[in-house]
Amino acid sequence: MTQTIQAVRGMNDILPDDAALWERLEEVVRSWAHAYGYRNIRTPLLEHTALFRRAIGETTDIVEKEMYSFVDELNGESLTLRPEATASTVRAAVEHSLLHHGPQRLWYAGPMFRHERPQKGRYRQFHQIGAEALGFPGPDVDAELILMCARLWDDLGIEGVRLQLNSLGAPAERRAHRAALVAHLERHADDLDADSRRRLATNPLRVLDSKNPALRPIIATAPKLLDHLGAESLRHFEGLQAILQDAGLPFEIDHHLVRGLDYYNLTVFEWVTDRLGAQGTVCGGGRYDGLFEQIGGKPAPAIGFALGVERLLALVLDAGGPVPPTPQDVYLVHQGDAADRFAFVVAERLRDHGFSVAHHCGGGSFKAQMRRANASGAQMAVIVGDDEAAAGAASVKPLRDERPQVRLPLDALPDGLSQLLYADDS
């Protein structure tokens, strides 16, 4: 016996029952993005590894151990399945001079890849929806993006997602704060735990996120990034807050909110929930004014966010349960040699008129076909036997209520079916 082949670890099939929910989400997202003037962009799943190394940061965990990279045997190039789409989007914008005629609002949706151990809400192939506002200095567009998120939660009926905000300031301010922070932490080096000591070397801002209660006094007295922000950065941050307040959107300022990627500056934000176990971040984003230059383009301000589709769907299910599948109008039952052929005429005629028709294939007894018709969820069974075929007619039997079956000539069938499907029972 041949061995069965299963899906690659951490990569999931989305089966039809679930895919229905994905389709609904995609419809909502499309019109939501359109409502804010964002246009779709589709970049390749595969990029040169160098793009992510340069964009995301050499010492981040993503680049160090989580990228799904491999060598193209054709030419020895190192390629990487995209771990996120911002770098690709900016690369595309630079490559095609998208900002030449002014700023661009873009959105994308699609699979991303990370080579880490799978767990709930965190897979090797996962899906993100994101929006990027390229060429806008903010803070107006920062607020727009955040309000946009809030509307999506609303459109999807999700509750209990909280907004956390912070400002990382300008790179120079960040560096000054980082130096002060490192000095502070080094003074208390003896009291730090192993994790924090490691982070002190790699990513000192992360020490502020430590969940170890013993470190609380050290964290509380640590120099705050906010205190190192210059007038311009503060004005940006306050401008953003003012717009959110005007919009009546509640937020928390989290001084310890630091995004994992190197390219962020000024505004950073996350939408978090406590309903998803350890994977509490549903959406994260921030400003990355330096990224264009970093990957070799002309400098341009930009901000964006990405949200995890798997987590989002978990919340949708949590909020309202699964969506009922869209029922088919007609299940076409047929029996007899002449009827089997005439059934195709009937089916195509109905589709000409816009009806959705599941045509029974594979034979089987009449009873079995009726059972299938019922189980399919279709509204109507359209029945073609040799009697009907000889008369050029079809019988329509409502499956979801007790209205009687009616027999109609082929030409009268579409109208008759419409009446049965859409007539008010009242």
Place this chain on the structure above:
RNA sequence: GUGGCUAUAGCUCAGGGGUAGAGCAUCGGAUUGUGAUUCCGAGGGUCGUCGGUUCGAUACCGACUAGCCACCCCA
């Protein structure tokens, strides 16, 4: 990458050193061409894979694979 737990029918699970069970689902039947309810019947599993212990393993042990949960980290 690290640790803990798990793997028996399509699904949810029970069982237990002597070669397998339930519920649900599926399929068929209850006179000729009428579904969902009811009744009757059937099919379906090398008990995740490979190896070890044993007269004998699905059960005990190990490795591997996969899943779940957490850590690291992170959208």
